[in-house]
Amino acid sequence: MAASDPLGRDAVAAVDTTAQVAEILDLPTHLRDALWRVDSAGLRRAPASGGLVVAGMGGSGIGGRLAIAALGPRARRPMSVAAGYSLPPWTGAQTTVLCSSYSGATEETLACYDAAGVLG
Template sequence: MTKESLERIDIEGMYVAVRSFPELLREGRRRALQAETHGWPGTGINGVVVAGMGGSAIGGDILSVLAANHATVPIVVSRSYSLPAWVGSNTAVVTSSYSGNTEETLAAFDDACARGARVLAISTGGELAAKAEEQDIPLVNLPAGIQPRAALPHSLSALLTVTEPLQLTDVKPDHWAEAASITDAQSKVMAKVTDPDNPAVVLARALHGYFPVIYSSEQFAAANTRWRNQIHENAKSLAVG
């Protein structure tokens, strides 16, 4: 494979977007740290709900895995128009939509507000951002300009950052630097598209023409889901796990 042939095939710019993972990870955290969250979510929280679809929901799945052996309150990812029945005034609800116009997430936002939950929004704009600003709901405003399915590092780092006050995970500041360093190294390897030993190229060739079935332990369930979804959306191929 040559760089020219890759650019000809990759009409949506996913190669550049994936290679930008380290920068997007840093930017999402930076935006979250700069956001005016007004002390969100406060004290006495009895549960956390992450409402979103696609990549926005995957961020919640990853948070849930990271928190499995640390959090003292339940964490639920809601991919629906309505929230769980137990959501109330002591529940922290993060509504995440890259475009800000995801129908299910907008409905979940309205549901959370109607129940008096402690709501925060993550978005690049759209109706979700407008609703949040209108109701004085804390908002993490992410930069637009990439495919929503490539925005996971934005939404994930923002989600992990805004939920830090809840101490759901044992992620420490030095872990962010380590994650950035690892993804920087991976990005440099991915840049060598003409290298026949490039792990991404080797894996793509191995999967071509086959029906991938991805096995993982429970702790890697979110990564399993993410990988399958990326095969569906980018390779337009079926994968199960």
């Protein structure tokens, strides 16, 4: 009797009840969509001389974590993810703070938004 492949299509489908493999395989499409959205927004460049903080809980902060991982030591300014109620202590008026919340009402992210507003 041949053993079934533990990484075969049927075995993966049996445990991947939320279709995460399909999401992973669709990552290039998601990245193209994200780049299109950024380009379409027509945002002006900001110097971010004080670094970048991405404020977001869970999946809303993943973009910041991915950017930090991708840039690593090549980043010329500090980068951080704020996944709580406060910004990093080094955050100042020259720091760009990007707040990300899927619902738009995440308490921790809104607290960071308010804190960034106080900093200027």
